[in-house]
Amino acid sequence: MLEGSYIDETTPRPGERRIGPVSRPTRRGYHHGDLPAVLVREGVALLAEAGVAGFSVAKVAARAGVSSAAPYRHFPDREALLAACAAAILADLTGVLAWAAEQAGPDPVERLAATAGAYAGYVLGHRAGIDLVYSHDFGVTHREAVHEQSRRFMDVLMKLAADALPAGTSWAGVADLVYVHVSAAHGYAMLLAGGTRPPQNVEEHAARATAAARDHLTGHLARLRG
Template sequence: MRDEPDGRAGYHHGSLPAALTAAALQLLDERGAERMTVREVARRAGVSPGAPFRHFADRQALLTAVAERVLDDFEQWQLAAVAGERGPAMRAFGLGFVRYAVRHPHRFELVRSRVFGSQQPAELRPRLSRIERTLTDLIVEGQRRGELAAGDPAVVSLAGQALVYGLSLMIVDGYLPPERAEGLVEQVLDTFGLGVVNSASCQEP
């Protein structure tokens, strides 16, 4: 299960953008996006302070490149969670989402700022589309196997994302106690998986 930067951040005659992105990811994990400076990224990559700007227009462009790498790692983490569980794939996918956010709160904050807003950087859209297709495929397969109720996969996907995103935010922000977080998340996912509406109450008298 991949959740750490691959290899060393330093630049050794390889891809400088990749080395800069790896160094920035290390800084993100240590300090958060607000305290990540391009100068420190360059220092850790072993290049001059101006070198990053030959590949990234500004600090925000570098952060977007880091967000793309985080999304790739995020997706692989969730797929590994699905492969390691015997229950419904969508539940495992959602639990993987929350676990990743809790394990890497600074990465989650960066993804929040780049993905869950009014505008998404164009560079991230192909990867986001791929993640969306993966989730849709899991939902369709779950419906085919009878694990999920019939319904518009897009609506099911949105409901699932809203649930795990909200839970992640509540944990990272400290609203839910971290020592009880995972148990609470599993209970919530199971509760909503079963449905919270009593079907008998929906029947006409």
């Protein structure tokens, strides 16, 4: 599911490449009283290494250098910590896409196409919790934190798609384009990530995803105008 976060500083400034919670910093443990942010950071790193099946509050606590009971002062259960991690991943990914569009220049097609490359590069470069974001069924108690960040993610793409499409395109038409756009980038990246050999050149694959998205968008616009 795609749809709040304990880490809000992930959206990059113009010209800044961003590294948010899914970066893999040297393990430092808990300090300066910011335990929730440390737990989310270490939780996302654990997801990148072990996936949802290998995720536990105890393992996150160990990575953060605190007792197994300490996380429960901030997150009542495993699902709460997972939801915070999912929201942080979405915030980071949203920032990556916004940054890529900004760097692509003024052309609306190029701006949207760049997000496909950024998406594929993100998945291949981090592999952090993408299965959690799309397929984990969060309970009602924890769902809103994830949904709120998901709305921000979709808002970025909907705005870029609306700019690329002819004026007057319906909301449904914009949403359909976004769905195909994200599905193509996601599918390409996940097939590569799940292959027998890890991709060696992430930037090259990201460029291919951008080119494929550009071709699709150009053809789609030609059909609409023809």
